[in-house]
Amino acid sequence: xxxxxxxxVTAALPYANGPVHIGHLAGCYLPADIYVRxxxxxxxxxxxxGGSDExxxxxxxxAMKEGITxxxxxxxxxxxxxxxxxxxxxxxxIYSRTSNKVHHETSQxxxxxxxDKNLFExxxxxxxxxxxxxxxxxxxxxxxxxxxxxxxxxxxxxxxKCGSSLxxxxxxxxxxxxxxxxxxxxxxxxxxxxxxxxxxxxxxxxIDGHKEWxxxxxxxxxxxxxxxxxxxxxxxxxxxxxxxxxxxxxxxxLYVWFDAPIGYISATKELTENWADYWCKDDTKLVHFIGKDxxxxxCIIFPAMLKAHGNFVxxxxxxxxxxxxxxxxKVSTSRNWAVWVHEYIKDFPGCEDVLRxxxxxxxxxxxxxxxxxxxxxxxxxxxxxxxxxxxxxxTFVLMHKLCGGKVPKLYEEMMDDKDRQIIADIKAAKEKVExxxxxxxxxxxxxxxxxxxxxxxKYMQEKEPWIVAKSLAENADAQKSIDNCLHICLQLTANLAxxxxxxxxxxxxxxxxxxxxxxxxxxxxxxxxxxxxxVGYSLRAPEILxxxxxxxxxxxxxxxxxxxxxxxxxxxxSDKPQVTSDNSQETTEEKAVASxxxxxxxxxxxxxxxxxxxxxxxxxxxxxxxxxxKLSVDLGFETRTIVSGIALHFKPEDIVGKQVVIVANLAPxxxxxxxxxxxxxxxxxxxxxxxxxxxxxxxxxxxxxx
RNA sequence: GGCGAGGUAGCUCAGUUGGUAAGAGCGCAGGAUUCAUAACCCUGAGGUCAGGAGUUCAAAUCUCCUUCUCGCUACCA
Numbered sequence: 001x002x003x004x005x006x007x008x009v010t011a012a013l014p015y016a017n018g019p020v021h022i023g024h025l026a027g028c029y030l031p032a033d034i035y036v037r038x039x040x041x042x043x044x045x046x047x048x049x050g051g052s053d054e055x056x057x058x059x060x061x062x063a064m065k066e067g068i069t070x071x072x073x074x075x076x077x078x079x080x081x082x083x084x085x086x087x088x089x090x091x092x093x094i095y096s097r098t099s100n101k102v103h104h105e106t107s108q109x110x111x112x113x114x115x116d117k118n119l120f121e122x123x124x125x126x127x128x129x130x131x132x133x134x135x136x137x138x139x140x141x142x143x144x145x146x147x148x149x150x151x152x153x154x155x156x157x158x159x160x161k162c163g164s165s166l167x168x169x170x171x172x173x174x175x176x177x178x179x180x181x182x183x184x185x186x187x188x189x190x191x192x193x194x195x196x197x198x199x200x201x202x203x204x205x206x207i208d209g210h211k212e213w214x215x216x217x218x219x220x221x222x223x224x225x226x227x228x229x230x231x232x233x234x235x236x237x238x239x240x241x242x243x244x245x246x247x248x249x250x251x252x253x254l255y256v257w258f259d260a261p262i263g264y265i266s267a268t269k270e271l272t273e274n275w276a277d278y279w280c281k282d283d284t285k286l287v288h289f290i291g292k293d294x295x296x297x298x299c300i301i302f303p304a305m306l307k308a309h310g311n312f313v314x315x316x317x318x319x320x321x322x323x324x325x326x327x328x329x330k331v332s333t334s335r336n337w338a339v340w341v342h343e344y345i346k347d348f349p350g351c352e353d354v355l356r357x358x359x360x361x362x363x364x365x366x367x368x369x370x371x372x373x374x375x376x377x378x379x380x381x382x383x384x385x386x387x388x389x390x391x392x393x394x395t396f397v398l399m400h401k402l403c404g405g406k407v408p409k410l411y412e413e414m415m416d417d418k419d420r421q422i423i424a425d426i427k428a429a430k431e432k433v434e435x436x437x438x439x440x441x442x443x444x445x446x447x448x449x450x451x452x453x454x455x456x457x458k459y460m461q462e463k464e465p466w467i468v469a470k471s472l473a474e475n476a477d478a479q480k481s482i483d484n485c486l487h488i489c490l491q492l493t494a495n496l497a498x499x500x501x502x503x504x505x506x507x508x509x510x511x512x513x514x515x516x517x518x519x520x521x522x523x524x525x526x527x528x529x530x531x532x533x534x535v536g537y538s539l540r541a542p543e544i545l546x547x548x549x550x551x552x553x554x555x556x557x558x559x560x561x562x563x564x565x566x567x568x569x570x571x572x573x574s575d576k577p578q579v580t581s582d583n584s585q586e587t588t589e590e591k592a593v594a595s596x597x598x599x600x601x602x603x604x605x606x607x608x609x610x611x612x613x614x615x616x617x618x619x620x621x622x623x624x625x626x627x628x629x630k631l632s633v634d635l636g637f638e639t640r641t642i643v644s645g646i647a648l649h650f651k652p653e654d655i656v657g658k659q660v661v662i663v664a665n666l667a668p669x670x671x672x673x674x675x676x677x678x679x680x681x682x683x684x685x686x687x688x689x690x691x692x693x694x695x696x697x698x699x700x701x702x703x704x705x706x
Numbered sequence: 707g708g709c710g711a712g713g714u715a716g717c718u719c720a721g722u723u724g725g726u727a728a729g730a731g732c733g734c735a736g737g738a739u740u741c742a743u744a745a746c747c748c749u750g751a752g753g754u755c756a757g758g759a760g761u762u763c764a765a766a767u768c769u770c771c772u773u774c775u776c777g778c779u780a781c782c783a
Contacts, residue, residue, distance in 0.1 A: 216711095223710085323777095330777090361731090362718070367711085368776080375718070378732060386745055394742035401741070444720090447731075454731095457746050466741040544743060628782060645782025682783055 004285040006045035008278040009036050010264040012290040013053035016074040021338040023331045026359040027321040029090045032289035037502035038437045041524040049267040051096035052078040055241040056256035057138045070240045084341040096267040103266035107259040108245040120191040129186035132179035136237030144171025195229035198304040217320050221299045234258045261302040288318045319440040322364035336564045353504040354380050363443050373554045385546040388453040395489040396542035407533045408483030422459045430528035449499045456492045494532035514540050610665035611705035619652035636702025643676035659694040
């Protein structure tokens, strides 16, 4: 690893369809940034590239919904994302975007290169086509009535109401979201990349050659390779994206996953004219930081593309992180269950490093982890502030009180085992942090930094210079003892600045200010030294590095999170796995409701429904079905069997005796072998919980509802 | 129901190829202290390593069964 001449670090391109949340930071951008800052401190040749991913179907759909152009959508979110990254100190050497001209050219050249080598398969398939809009329709562009749950707004690939995965053929009354036209089948040609041709090579490269990759990454690759690879279409019918650079490819663009990783190359081109050094020389170490949902693209597909092209280096490592949950629940952009970075920055100004600390110390490196606001508070108050911050502060305060505000002398002849031990600890900490970062174990590395400050506190406590100071009059050596302690504590503080710098750069900066030293001191080679601050040098007054986070702030955040929660709206999710959200924080409840109202009907349509009040007289779980309950409902004139998918919300014994409203004239339907005669009406609250619709008081079963 | 991953101290997690390690941080309790952001320092309680069976001289660590959790998937409003 040391024979690399240069390092190229990429971080997954965030999808420009929404802002970034803390899960993105924890999973990808923060570890990448820590790694890069560390490498820079090592004075290694490192470049850190990233940018917004701006193509793909979800962006066109969002544009359509908001009545703006796709370009306007990506312009908006690119700006927000870029600003969040900057404010959080994610120190890209370049943060580009895939709508740039250089990226279009690079991607097209790449495609053309493979095409000219005859590495694609051309296949003609039938796809749905909108004759009014004169365009092919991705499955997502087709809506219709769900054959399973009768939701009239199901998408061609999935019904978001009932979760069924569908194909457009299954939809009842399919129509185009573009023009409302009825889609027709039409032949279309696409270019497929035969991944199976690279299977043997990939196995050798990964399974045999990269056993050091993280378990989650290696395991997932192995599973993909064991299951066999297939050709994948690398083009799409769309107007938004990078045009396929072939004469007979009108209306076709590159598949967003073909062009997105090439964005790393384009960004490097924009960054430096020596870009080829980073991409084409074998002594470059290429590292992709991503979330776990990107593993297959970065470990299988993109390397196969690079291999096919032939002139590029392959990733040395792909340290993918798992996901970060929030307060025990999975992040959901559509439910707005997320902590948005730009909002955090507004709510906790000047506390960017605190978030970096919490996200790193609790990073989902080996498995999904949970972010809680209480945990955030605890980590800040009892680790950052009380241990690290307090050590620095008491060192400075004592130095001003007992050493005249100057770095005191170190009397070597007076040094004892404790002094020698803490100095050894400083040197050891440097080694440990360094090794852990090189192994992408950022959580452990950060722990070692905090642990060093913990040792500092212990050392100072044992030396108790404030006690020694009481004997200054009678003890000639007292001042020397004090000087030695504070000399070492100050050198330790300087070391802490160097070690914490990759993790908490703003904090390191503040510490430099207090010590009146220049940035150069932060170079990694200085770590482990106890000659960083010159004897006699006068230092500034301490500055509180981390304030305490109050209970009220935590309560506010938890309330904000809960009140912001919205019911899932009919919002398209991405057609590609991605590290980013596809929903904006502006999804308000009103908007959700407004956009959710079905098309107008006349009274006669309503009158067709026969709604009646019934009483549940028996309920039991349906075998081999998680969600189904078999209910017997008394309608006065008869007792019916109704199968209802509410088992996750209610226990059978709890709902016997409840009155409910049912649709009495719904056509019977068999589920799990049981015929269901009707449907129970349910309301779903913002939290996704179901509630019965029933009369205020018990009334006679069979009563009509209108 | 199928596939995958996982259940280790109150919480968040480490535990490498089976052998004196059942651990860390936080939290909690007690003590000590006051230079310091009511901080620091010391001590302590706490776990039948989900449960059961098996392999072994030896299992948190391997095998099987049960159970629970999470993800994908199936049934569904």
